[in-house]
Amino acid sequence: MGERLLTVDRLSTHFFTYAGVVKAVNGVSFTLDRKETLGIVGESGSGKTVAALSLMRLIPDPPGKVVEGSLMLGDRDLRTLRDEEMRQVRGNDIAMIFQDPMTSLNPVLKIGNQIAEAIMLHQDKGKREAWRLAAKLLDRVGIPDAEKRVNQYPFEFSGGMRQRAMIAMAISCNPDILIADEPTTALDVTIQAQIIDVIEEMQQAYESGVILITHDLGVIAEIADKVMVMYGGRTVEYGGIDEIFYNPHHPYTWGLLGSLPRLDEIEKTRLTPILGQPPDLISLPSGCPFVGRCLYERPECRDQWPELEIVGPEHGVHCWIPEAERREVRASLPHFQEYVR
Amino acid sequence: MPDRDTSGKQATEDLTISTVSERDLIEDKLVGRKPLGLWADTWRRLKRNHLAVVGLCIVVVFLAIGMTEEIGNFTPNGYLAPYDPNATNYEISPRGLGSPPSWSHPFGADYLGRDVFSRTLVATRISMLVGVIAVAIALIIGLILGPISGYYGGWVDSVIMRTADVFFAFPYILFVLLIMTVLGPGLWNVFMAIGILSWATYARLNRGSVLSVKAMEYVEAARAQGASDLRIIFRHVLPNTMAPVYVAIAMGIGGAIVTEAALSFLGIGIQPPNASWGKMISDYLSYLAAGSWWMLTFPSVFLTVTVFGFISFGNGLRDATDPKLKE
Amino acid sequence: MITYIVRRLFQLVIVLIGVTIITFVIMFAIPGDPARQLAGKNATPERIAAIRLQLGLDKPVPVQYFKFVGRLIHGDLGESYQLQRPVTQMIRENAPNTIQLALAAVLIELLGIPLGIYSALRQYTFWDTTLTTAALIIWGIPVFVLGLFMQWFFGLKLNLLPLIGAGDNVLWVIPANYNSFASLILPAVTLGLIEVAYISYMQRAAMLEVIRSDYIRTARAKGLSERKVVMKHAFKNAIIPVMTIAGIDLGALMGGAILTETVFARPGIGLMIYQAIGARDLPVVAGGVLFATLIYVFANLFVDLGYAWVDPRIRLEG
Numbered sequence: 005m006g007e008r009l010l011t012v013d014r015l016s017t018h019f020f021t022y023a024g025v026v027k028a029v030n031g032v033s034f035t036l037d038r039k040e041t042l043g044i045v046g047e048s049g050s051g052k053t054v055a056a057l058s059l060m061r062l063i064p065d066p067p068g069k070v071v072e073g074s075l076m077l078g079d080r081d082l083r084t085l086r087d088e089e090m091r092q093v094r095g096n097d098i099a100m101i102f103q104d105p106m107t108s109l110n111p112v113l114k115i116g117n118q119i120a121e122a123i124m125l126h127q128d129k130g131k132r133e134a135w136r137l138a139a140k141l142l143d144r145v146g147i148p149d150a151e152k153r154v155n156q157y158p159f160e161f162s163g164g165m166r167q168r169a170m171i172a173m174a175i176s177c178n179p180d181i182l183i184a185d186e187p188t189t190a191l192d193v194t195i196q197a198q199i200i201d202v203i204e205e206m207q208q209a210y211e212s213g214v215i216l217i218t219h220d221l222g223v224i225a226e227i228a229d230k231v232m233v234m235y236g237g238r239t240v241e242y243g244g245i246d247e248i249f250y251n252p253h254h255p256y257t258w259g260l261l262g263s264l265p266r267l268d269e270i271e272k273t274r275l276t277p278i279l280g281q282p283p284d285l286i287s288l289p290s291g292c293p294f295v296g297r298c299l300y301e302r303p304e305c306r307d308q309w310p311e312l313e314i315v316g317p318e319h320g321v322h323c324w325i326p327e328a329e330r331r332e333v334r335a336s337l338p339h340f341q342e343y344v345r
Numbered sequence: 346m347p348d349r350d351t352s353g354k355q356a357t358e359d360l361t362i363s364t365v366s367e368r369d370l371i372e373d374k375l376v377g378r379k380p381l382g383l384w385a386d387t388w389r390r391l392k393r394n395h396l397a398v399v400g401l402c403i404v405v406v407f408l409a410i411g412m413t414e415e416i417g418n419f420t421p422n423g424y425l426a427p428y429d430p431n432a433t434n435y436e437i438s439p440r441g442l443g444s445p446p447s448w449s450h451p452f453g454a455d456y457l458g459r460d461v462f463s464r465t466l467v468a469t470r471i472s473m474l475v476g477v478i479a480v481a482i483a484l485i486i487g488l489i490l491g492p493i494s495g496y497y498g499g500w501v502d503s504v505i506m507r508t509a510d511v512f513f514a515f516p517y518i519l520f521v522l523l524i525m526t527v528l529g530p531g532l533w534n535v536f537m538a539i540g541i542l543s544w545a546t547y548a549r550l551n552r553g554s555v556l557s558v559k560a561m562e563y564v565e566a567a568r569a570q571g572a573s574d575l576r577i578i579f580r581h582v583l584p585n586t587m588a589p590v591y592v593a594i595a596m597g598i599g600g601a602i603v604t605e606a607a608l609s610f611l612g613i614g615i616q617p618p619n620a621s622w623g624k625m626i627s628d629y630l631s632y633l634a635a636g637s638w639w640m641l642t643f644p645s646v647f648l649t650v651t652v653f654g655f656i657s658f659g660n661g662l663r664d665a666t667d668p669k670l671k672e
Numbered sequence: 673m674i675t676y677i678v679r680r681l682f683q684l685v686i687v688l689i690g691v692t693i694i695t696f697v698i699m700f701a702i703p704g705d706p707a708r709q710l711a712g713k714n715a716t717p718e719r720i721a722a723i724r725l726q727l728g729l730d731k732p733v734p735v736q737y738f739k740f741v742g743r744l745i746h747g748d749l750g751e752s753y754q755l756q757r758p759v760t761q762m763i764r765e766n767a768p769n770t771i772q773l774a775l776a777a778v779l780i781e782l783l784g785i786p787l788g789i790y791s792a793l794r795q796y797t798f799w800d801t802t803l804t805t806a807a808l809i810i811w812g813i814p815v816f817v818l819g820l821f822m823q824w825f826f827g828l829k830l831n832l833l834p835l836i837g838a839g840d841n842v843l844w845v846i847p848a849n850y851n852s853f854a855s856l857i858l859p860a861v862t863l864g865l866i867e868v869a870y871i872s873y874m875q876r877a878a879m880l881e882v883i884r885s886d887y888i889r890t891a892r893a894k895g896l897s898e899r900k901v902v903m904k905h906a907f908k909n910a911i912i913p914v915m916t917i918a919g920i921d922l923g924a925l926m927g928g929a930i931l932t933e934t935v936f937a938r939p940g941i942g943l944m945i946y947q948a949i950g951a952r953d954l955p956v957v958a959g960g961v962l963f964a965t966l967i968y969v970f971a972n973l974f975v976d977l978g979y980a981w982v983d984p985r986i987r988l989e990g
Binding site: 396507508510511512514515516518519520522523524526527528599603606607610611612613626630633638641645648649652653656657660 | 683686687690691693694695698699702804805808809811812813814816817820821824924927930931934945946948949950952954957958960961964965968969972
């Protein structure tokens with residue numbers, strides 16, 4: 005990969021509500037290099053979106069607050085930037101696209117307007133030129149008839165096209181990092197693949213780093229270079245894509261992989277969902293948040309958060325189960341019978 | 346609110362604008378409380394809205410005052426009031442201008458020496474009565490026509506909704522005035538007029554809820570069990586669609602009270618011996634210039650406070666049952 | 673847009689027909705003897721008979737209805753038995769003052785827009801809580817109570833402004849001299865104040881809802897300044913529902929702010945109706961209500977069309 009773009013160290017974001025403190029993100033660390041794609045995986049409530057929004061400093065305050073951590077973009081810590089400086093970063097150095105393109109685009113402004121304004125803001129270009137660039141960008145992301153489309157309103161676009169327009173908007177200022185928060189979740193399955201392709205293409209063209217947030221492992225499998233698995237606001241496992249898929253070490257990761265239907269299964273095995281409910285983020289245990297749902301937990305799990313354990317090349321996990329035992333258990337799981345090392 | 350000259354508000358009842366804040370939304374999403382069931386959930390959210398709680402207290406207090414005659418005798422007069430509201434006492438009204446508030450008469454006495462406090466208290470009953478009965482009439486009509494309209498659709502729906510449109514087309518208070526002119530003043534006429542003219546709001550709300558619920562699975566389940574159409578409507582669909590209606594009821598009672606006050610103020614509402622706040626204000630109007638301010642001030646205050654109570658509670662209820670918060 | 677306009681006009685026609693039917697029913701079908709009602713309290717039997725003949729009240733009901741509509745189309749709203757004048761003429765005389773009041777009140781109430789926006793943006797601050805609570809309280813004050821208070825306070829106590837009446841106008845609605853203007857102030861402020869409370873509350877609500885939308889988050893994610901986010905993205909969306917309300921208000925007020933005009937003894941459609949009520953002068957009351965309804969219906973129409981124009985979804989797709 006290329007140069008290191010982003011280093012996030014022990015990010016913690018809490019929400020101070022009437023009912024208590026919601027610890028949405030706790031001590032999450034990751035890095036991102038140029039041309040690299042980091043996939044952040046987890047269920048709703050795992051903190052993945054909050055982590056991304058924290059990066060952009062888009063957490064509403066009150067009630068939210070980034071209470072700890074450093075967010076190094078190059079040699080600058082995003083936490084310490086002044087508001088105007090941070091606004092320079094947004095859209096320009098780091099861009100973000102969101103889950104639902106219908107509600108994420110302003111319904112009363114033309115698409116061209118919404119793309120051009122970012123260009124005019126960050127690249128100091130005039131209106132006419134910005135609109136021209138907007139049309140070019142729409143074309144770039146694969147929207148036919150771009151010249152006409154640029155003058156249309158969001159409701160005149162289909163779901164997939166809207167998401168492409170969002171991508172166009174995001175890359176309009178050549179950001180170093182693109183964050184995509186569940187970009188395909190609101191779209192038809194057939195369109196999903198196209199959007200992923202577009203993201204990949206743009207990444208190649210602009211040589212940016214991509215953070216892809218999703219709960220869909222299939223999407224991760226397609227374009228991620230490395231994966232970070234989150235649960236209950238913490239990172240439970242991270243590693244390269246092959247490592248995670250073929251050598252998963254955390255029980256939650258096993259659960260995620262085990263709940264995927266597989267095309268190559270010879271026998272029809274039942275999907276094994278992960279039993280239980282997501283944790284209440286206000287009353288998180290001080291240990292591993294997966295307690296209560298983990299089939300292999302032991303007494304230490306509830307009270308102490310396990311240290312990082314390296315289990316492979318650039319592959320770490322936080323779990324109290326000793327490695328040897330983990331391998332044993334994993335080998336006995338139906339899902340991994342055939343291919344796990 | 347129907348009293349006012351700008352009586353177009355009924356149309357805007359359809360605007361589902363809510364004042365729930367971003368913080369409330371985030372908190373609810375994050376806290377992820379399992380819904381405790383419709384009412385516990387609503388109550389929890391309502392409690393956080395202080396203004397609405399105040400409104401609720403006001404509503405309860407005034408409804409209680411209004412119902413004291415049913416509850417029982419508290420004083421020799423049979424009212425909560427210290428004096429007989431109709432007992433005249435010329436001595437304390439020199440020059441026929443009444444007497445200002447004093448220890449024996451906290452709200453003062455009117456031009457006939459009647460105790461203003463007692464009169465105001467008794468007028469509460471009439472006002473509350475009008476509010477509740479008028480809304481009840483409107484509600485009954487609306488609860489019949491609305492669900493029928495929503496459930497059957499087609500031309501039944503069109504006819505009922507077009508008729509509702511026509512009722513909405515009239516500026517509310519003028520409409521009521523017109524009917525009262527023809528019917529003549531009197532308590533029952535007031536009930537009827539306000540009640541019959543307000544049905545459209547409730548019908549529309551009900552219909553909207555019925556439409557959205559109609560597609561839901563439990564209706565299918567009930568039908569699968571062979572329940573008749575009517576049964577489906579009233580036992581399965583209706584109970585789940587009532588939330589906006591409760592809001593409308595709260596606002597509606599407030600509105601009916603104000604409308605009655607306006608009618609009585611204009612001289613075409615309640616007639617003696619009944620007294621309502623509006624009538625009192627109208628009766629005592631001419632004494633204002635002569636300096637006897639207390640006679641109409643207290644009924645005005647009671648009226649304002651009551652309406653405020655219903656509005657605040659209604660608003661709070663609307664926010665507390667806001668579907669956008671139902672995750 | 674065209675589809676929408678056509679649909680809307682179709683609905684307009686149906687509503688107008690419905691309005692005439694209901695008015696007809698109220699005037700002619702409910703009371704015991706419509707002829708007596710319309711002739712007035714002190715009418716002689718001959719007069720009553722004459723009215724019965726003139727309005728065709730001896731004919732079957734549907735015929736009566738069509739005669740009624742026929743008269744409406746010719747602008748004949750009947751005659752006030754109290755004043756022995758055609759109702760239409762009375763309306764024509766009283767309308768300007770009412771329109772003047774309506775315009776003034778709406779101009780004042782537009783102040784609610786910046787207030788509401790400001791309140792929404794400063795949520796949780798002392799200012800917001802105060803404004804919102806004040807708005808709710810004022811909104812709940814019955815308009816005639818507020819009017820009385822204004823009269824008492826500004827008129828009697830402070831002796832600043834006239835209590836009652838109205839002055840001359842030029843150009844139909846503009847006050848011709850200071851006296852005229854002064855007598856407009858209290859009624860307009862009374863109406864306007866309550867409406868400002870309502871509008872600011874609604875505007876705040878609309879703004880709050882808009883500001884937590886996904887597209888606002890997107891706008892911020894692009895690095896736009898908060899000011900730009902609010903003014904360009906939020907404002908345009910938040911103001912639409914409020915402009916709708918203001919438009920409807922204008923229509924409603926034009927029809928006759930009866931309570932305000934009564935309290936301030938201000939000549940206008942409202943006062944005209946009030947005076948007719950006392951005398952049970954049905955033609956005037958019905959005529960006035962019909963006039964007000966007509967204006968209200970058209971105001972609603974224009975507001976709907978305006979809304980359709982502003983919302984690109986309707987404008988382009990119909």
